[in-house]
Amino acid sequence: MTDTQQLETALAEGQAKQKTNKLVIFTWGGDLDKVWPTLILATSAAAMGMEIIVFFTFWGLFPLVRNDVRLTGDNWMQKLLSAMHRGGTQHLKLSQLNFAGAGPAMMRKLAADHKVASPQELLELAQEMGVRLIPCQMTMDLLGLKREDLIDGLEEPAGAATALAEAQDAITLFI
Amino acid sequence: MSIPVITTLDCKGLSCPLPIVKTAIAVKKLQPGELLEVWATDPGSVADFTAWSKSTGNPLIDHTAEGGVFHFVIRKE
Numbered sequence: 001m002t003d004t005q006q007l008e009t010a011l012a013e014g015q016a017k018q019k020t021n022k023l024v025i026f027t028w029g030g031d032l033d034k035v036w037p038t039l040i041l042a043t044s045a046a047a048m049g050m051e052i053i054v055f056f057t058f059w060g061l062f063p064l065v066r067n068d069v070r071l072t073g074d075n076w077m078q079k080l081l082s083a084m085h086r087g088g089t090q091h092l093k094l095s096q097l098n099f100a101g102a103g104p105a106m107m108r109k110l111a112a113d114h115k116v117a118s119p120q121e122l123l124e125l126a127q128e129m130g131v132r133l134i135p136c137q138m139t140m141d142l143l144g145l146k147r148e149d150l151i152d153g154l155e156e157p158a159g160a161a162t163a164l165a166e167a168q169d170a171i172t173l174f175i
Numbered sequence: 176m177s178i179p180v181i182t183t184l185d186c187k188g189l190s191c192p193l194p195i196v197k198t199a200i201a202v203k204k205l206q207p208g209e210l211l212e213v214w215a216t217d218p219g220s221v222a223d224f225t226a227w228s229k230s231t232g233n234p235l236i237d238h239t240a241e242g243g244v245f246h247f248v249i250r251k252e
Contacts, residue, residue, distance in 0.1 A: 040191065040192050044191075044192040044195060044196065046196070046199070047192065047195045047196045047198070047199030047227065048199070048227060048230045114190050115190050115193070116190040116191075117190075117192075117193050122192075129196070129200065
């Protein structure tokens with residue numbers, strides 16, 4: 001291969017890479033300071049015309065719990081878990097400086113003052129813009145979260161293989 | 176020459192990602208060739224609107240700044 005051909009091949013590959021128009025986010029963390037940027041990225045990517053899939057697993061599932069649901073789970077361990085770690089976008093904690101809820105309250109006040117959309121608004125915007133939200137079936141079983149505990153407008157719960165299959169031709173983020 | 180339809184979107188005071196998200200939703204509702212003008216105050220919006228325009232192919236035909244208020248005009252492709 002000549003230098004010119006090599007250059008052309010490299011250029012074509014670069015252009016093909018640039019055209020990746022799909023984003024798959026694995027939402028593992030359920031903290032306010034992880035879920036918030038996740039939703040900002042998802043809505044921004046939707047605005048850019050990208051196809052977006054957000055796969056919610058482990059702690060990441062809790063933000064999808066309906067805000068009016070208090071206790072979840074079938075056994076005492078799952079119930080205790082939900083008692084200690086309430087789900088819903090309005091009950092997210094900070095990964096640091098939480099101060100028993102004072103940190104998130106201050107963060108929300110700052111966000112409101114700066115007109116930064118709340119996680120709840122962003123989640124609704126994401127749904128309006130066609131962002132595909134997939135809860136992880138295995139985590140739901142493990143943590144005792146039922147479909148009716150979660151918000152409307154989600155896709156059918158699925159497994160890791162579904163998310164990975166979607167990720168094959170996409171940019172992926174694990175947050 | 177016909178005068179293109181201009182829709183106005185006020186994003187003053189809003190922070191990232193709302194200006195670009197609201198713009199994308201508004202542009203979706205337009206017919207090709209129609210214009211959208213956006214007012215924003217988020218300093219990050221200059222870079223964001225340029226990147227958004229480049230990425231989506233809807234040209235940013237004008238952008239100006241005056242007294243901390245940014246004005247963008249986008250043509251729907």
